[in-house]
Amino acid sequence: MTSLECGQHSREVVSRRWLTRLHIFEMIESVSRRALSGSSGSYHVRGAELARNRRLKSLSATVTFLDDTQHTFQLDKRAKGQVLLDLVFQHLELIEKDYFGLQYAENGVSTTIPTSDIMRWLDPSKPVKKQIRSKGGHFFFRVKFYVSDPSKLQEEYTRYQFYLQIRRDILQGKLQLPPSTACLIASYTVQSELGDYHPEEHGPGYLSQLQLIPGQTEEMEKKISELHKLHKGQLPADAEFNFLDHAKRLDMYGVELHKARDSTNKEIQLGVTSIGLVVFQNGIKINVFSWSKIVKISFKRKQFFIQLRREQSENYDTLLGFNMQTYRSSKNLWKACVEHHTFFRLHSPKMRPKRFPLTLSSRFTYSGRTEFQTVEDGKHRARVERTFIRSPSKKIAHTIATVTDDKGKLAIPGRPSRSYDNKVQSLGAREPRQAWGEGNPSDDEGGFLSLREEITGSYTRGGAFSPALGSRVFSYADDDTTAERNIYDLPDYSEPTSSPAPQILEDGLVTISLTPDEQGRFGFNVKGGLDLDMPILVSRVAPNTPADRCYPKLNEGDQVVYINGIDVSGLLHERVVNLIRQSRDRGSGELTLTVRPNALYNALAGTDETSEEEPPYRYVPDAPHAAIGSDALAQSMLLLADGLASGALIAQYEQLYRKNPELTSLESKKPENQSKNRYRDISPYDVTRVILMRSANGDYINANYVNMEIPGSGIINRYIATQGPLSSTVADFWQMVLEAGSTLVVMLTTLVERGRAKCHQYWPAYNETLTLRNLTLTSTAENIEDTFIFREFILRDVNTGEERDITHMQYCSWPDHGVPSDWRQFTMFTERVRAARTGIVEPAVVHCSAGIGRTGVLVLMETALCLIEANQPVYPLDIVRSMRDQRAMMIQNASQYRFVCEAVHKAYSEGIAKPLPEFSR
CATH class of the missing domain: 3.90.190.10 (Protein tyrosine phosphatase superfamily)
Structure with a gap:
């Protein structure tokens, strides 16, 4: 056989083999169709696995920011929380980022108003996927650590984010504040958004569209408008700084609340703050444990414990326990304490050892930067000049009263055009002020007005100022000083205080005579005065003191009309205090008060809400300067x-x-x-x-x-x-x-x-x-x-x-x-x-x-x-x-x-x- 014939024969053999195989496959397919008729199908296992891996390769995370905008970020399925945080900070171009964090709902529910009971902070060291339950994670950008003083924030944009957060806290009722303070703070929001007050632009009802404070009423809007007029000359950044400066003084500022029960099973709330752990009951602060007093915090199952520093006079350790709702809530409180203590008290976070000892306790540590590191970094970093758009206040969904101009046309309260509107202005770009001239009150070294100007809210020569909040009095009115001193237990008054029968006067007034105790104390506190635009009120009465044991008893809320026959209605607070002290220093030491019992005074005229509550009274020892050495x-x-x-x-x-x-x-x-x-x-x-x-x-x-x-x-x-x-x-x-x-x-x-x-x-x-x-x-x-x-x-x-x-x-x-x-x-x-x-x-x-x-x-x-x-x-x-x-x-x-x-x-x-x-x- 020739070579050509051999090659042709080989091709025919191969062709017959392929035809045979094809016939076999067709037979099998035919049999399969008949055998599986009515329930046929196939499943590609490997293909499904590859498709699954492609689907799970990325993870979507939607973040709602403080101005209510949203953005969706794509993450690797194994990405840790820090990756998402970095993307968020990069998206915002935020430099001072250590004060902020991301929250998510533990139950996986997406809500526009998250409640603190179910909200958890994203852990940067753990994978994002393991911390959320929903298919697409929803997060909320929030302030995590509230700076103690806004002057520590170097960037205007950072202060603006804090401003948005506190505005949100107020509107959601998380940050409670008295009406007078609410109106003052709201007036800074108006100044930031609308600029200087101009009668031709800001007609009646120009604030009715803005959602400024909870329970906003027409009377409140009038008060806000009056305060708005006083902020002339303040740029948005100035107004926001003043907003923060007043907000930081509020009792609930920067408090992260956790529900608990005390040893008697009473419901309380534990607040984690920059200064320590604060205990609230029925919304009233009843105790504070500063970080300097706490030596250890721990939890076991549903119980949370703090161990206090042993004082020099004590030979035992004080261990306080609180019952939490669940083991999870107990651990969350413990983690919050660890984070706040590290951030605010330490120069740098504690380093986690490379090898952990065999233990069943939690190994959580805060790994971010501390406030000290953040502030130090800001001092050595060049300032960033940037522009950004400020978010306006939400509109109130109600019927707006129509306002007509002098020609009878409909006038809609508008926002004036400003060259600096919604932009960061370099503080160094302002024109230098004249040493004496219009609109030039003192700057960081001045800015104070006389007491009369603070009362009336007037200002001469133009210019902006911030009316001072009414000072709250902590020490007793008849105390010689309010300096920091050691607190001691209430004295035991075994002898009753002799007081003559009260003299009932006209108009419901009562005269009460008091004699000081052996320490020279009457045992009550007052607030108010001409400089605070409030009548003189009794704010606290200590138990078992002359003020408490007199007849009739002096009560909180009583209005003091006369002191030793002197009308105090037109006196400054300090003058009233001096009158009380002078009574004690006289020969008999007798103090005669003419009071209107149970007088209630509204700090904001026209509302039904009472003025800001005073903190609990404190005793301080007498004459500390006598002890030297x-x-x-x-x-x-x-x-x-x-x-x-x-x-x-x-x-x-x-x-x-x-x-x-x-x-x-x-x-x-x-x-x-x-x-x-x-x-x-x-x-x-x-x-x-x-x-x-x-x-x-x-x-x-x-x-x-x-x-x-x-x-x-x-x-x-x-x-x-x-x-x-x-x-x-x-x-x-x-x-x-x-x-x-x-x-x-x-x-x-x-x-x-x-x-x-x-x-x-x-x-x-x-x-x-x-x-x-x-x-x-x-x-x-x-x-x-x-x-x-x-x-x-x-x-x-x-x-x-x-x-x-x-x-x-x-x-x-x-x-x-x-x-x-x-x-x-x-x-x-x-x-x-x-x-x-x-x-x-x-x-x-x-x-x-x-x-x-x-x-x-x-x-x-x-x-x-x-x-x-x-x-x-x-x-x-x-x-x-x-x-x-x-x-x-x-x-x-x-x-x-x-x-x-x-x-x-x-x-x-x-x-x-x-x-x-x-x-x-």
Whole structure:
């Protein structure tokens, strides 16, 4: 057979084999169709598995943001929570992201108003798929850690997100607040959204479409409108900052509530906050356990436990237990405590060990950044200038009253056009304000109005201001002081208090006579006054005190009409308190009150709601200054730490008068002197003002003598607290230095901040001479050290030829908002000031811009360090009171007060300041 024939034969064989196989397959298929007729089908196992893997390769997560917008993110099916968080932060372009988190409903239900009972925080370390039950996860972007002070937030966009969150908390009823406060806070929302009030644009009913507060009524809208008029000049960012600044003072601010039962099975709520664990019953705060007092938190099944620090007088540990609803709720509360303690109290989170010991307990730890790390990172990061769209308030779904203009046409309340509408404005881009002019109230150093202006809500020369909230009184009215002191048990009054029978007067008035107890206490508290736009009311009556045991009994809500025959209806709160104290200090100590029993006063006229509830009363020991020595100093430091942790320190500070109501400032109001004031609302007391003797420009300068005595040491630190010189008052400033014999000038501001002039340059450049009317000032040295600048001058009196060496110390790193970034650095600067004043009895001249805020911080810091060295107790509020009795408004705001108190405590606890050997015993 030839090769060609062989090849053809092979092909025929292969072809027959394929035909045979094809025939076999056709037979099998035919048999299969007949055998499975009526129920035929096939299932591809491998294909189904591949399709399943393709479907589950990604996971959809829908996030609802604080402005009610939504966005869906696609995740890998194995992605952990941190991946979703990063996508959300990237979507928002959020920089200060550590305060925020994502919540989801544990039962998998998607709702627009999630309730706290079923909501859980997304765990960044666990897969997203294992934390949700629904096929498509629904999450809510929320604030997780509420910052204690909005000035800590560096970015305007972050503050805006906080603003949205608190607005939501208020509207959903999570954040309860009295009507007066609700109207004030709502007025800032209106300012942010609508801008300045303009009568031609904002006619009657212009607020009726905006959903501002729960239970909004027409009377509330009128009150909000009146407050809105007072915010003239505030940009949206300013209004939102003021909104947050007032919201942070509310009792329920930043409280994460968990339902529980106490040992008697009563229903309570445990609130986790930045300061510790707060216990509520029927919506009333009944106890606070600060983190500084808690040494351990734990849970077992449905029980949650906290172990308290053992006090020096105790020989046992205090363990408190609470019954939770379920094991799950108990664990969630425990995790919330771990997270809040780590975030707010630690500099960095505790590192989880690589190998865990064999244990059945939970191994959860907070792995994110702490507040300290976030704030520190913000200080070293460049500010981001960005624009964003602000979300308007929701509209109320009700019939809107029609408003017609003067031509009878329908007028719809509109939103005015603003060049800065819904955009971030660089604070540095604003025009510098004139030292004296329209619309220029003081900035971060000022902004306070006289008491009369706060009452009436009026403002002269235009400009914006924020009316102060009515201060709440914690200490007794007949207490000598409200400083931070140790709390002790209620005294046992075994002897009844003798009180004459009450005299019933006309109009339902009753006269009650009280005599103080052996400690000089009447045992009641008052609130209100002309400065708070409220009548004088009895806010608390302590059990077993003269006020409680008198006949008839003095009750909460009683209106005090007369004190010892003096009508108190037109008196300031502080004056009323002084009247009560004066009664105690008289020979008999008898106090006669004329009261209207059970008088109810609405803080918001026209509503049925009562004014803001007072916190529980507290007893404080008498005359703490009588106890001196190391024990008293250590005890004062313990109280200082506890006050910082619990928030009581700030609450007490905010009760203190800004200006002594019994001291006048008439000289500053004279027409010839008004132009010498940098800020119209910062005026020196007449009794302590510096009087120029040889100035051709008159004897007035905006400055006060402030003397701080250090008990037990014979030291009196003397200061002249003054404003930053204007261009027109430079000669007066140096004349004051010359006449006072001062050789030290301390400057706590830069010349320009946020585009605004804070102080005129009142000194010459290095090696140059400044010539004034009868003075010359020559710069002989200038040394820059980090954020300090030290200069040396020679001040010469041209008329007498007298020369004097002047040391000039400038602190340059005070931020635009808030407080210095580094307490150690500020403490170091204060020590340099103390060293420079060694051996000098003449006053040191200290100034910032207005001469009250930063100036007060330095004076308090130096005074506290001197007290520690003299082995004397430190009570910061007493120091502030002493300063404000010499110059009004010293230490301007709560953030400055907290900063300096923290700095004092840290300086003591770290041994930077300690008693000198000659004062140690």
